[in-house]
Amino acid sequence: MGELTDRAKAAGNKIAGAAKQVAGEVTEDQSLKNEGAAQSLKGDAQNVSGKVKGALGDAV
Numbered sequence: 001m002g003e004l005t006d007r008a009k010a011a012g013n014k015i016a017g018a019a020k021q022v023a024g025e026v027t028e029d030q031s032l033k034n035e036g037a038a039q040s041l042k043g044d045a046q047n048v049s050g051k052v053k054g055a056l057g058d059a060v
Helices: 002-027 030-055
Strands: none
Touching (some): 002 030
16 A cells, blocks of 8 residues: 555645646746755655555565
């Protein structure tokens, strides 16, 4: 179950991060763009974690 949880959280963070980046661009708010980029990277890391857990049978 850890794999699916990580992948679901990853998808949420990627979507939220992308939305923040777009909002930052529209409002010319560099801080918001950076926050969105960081959140998207967090999503990428969670996705990798989910893949590793899936490959190792959630033993990680």
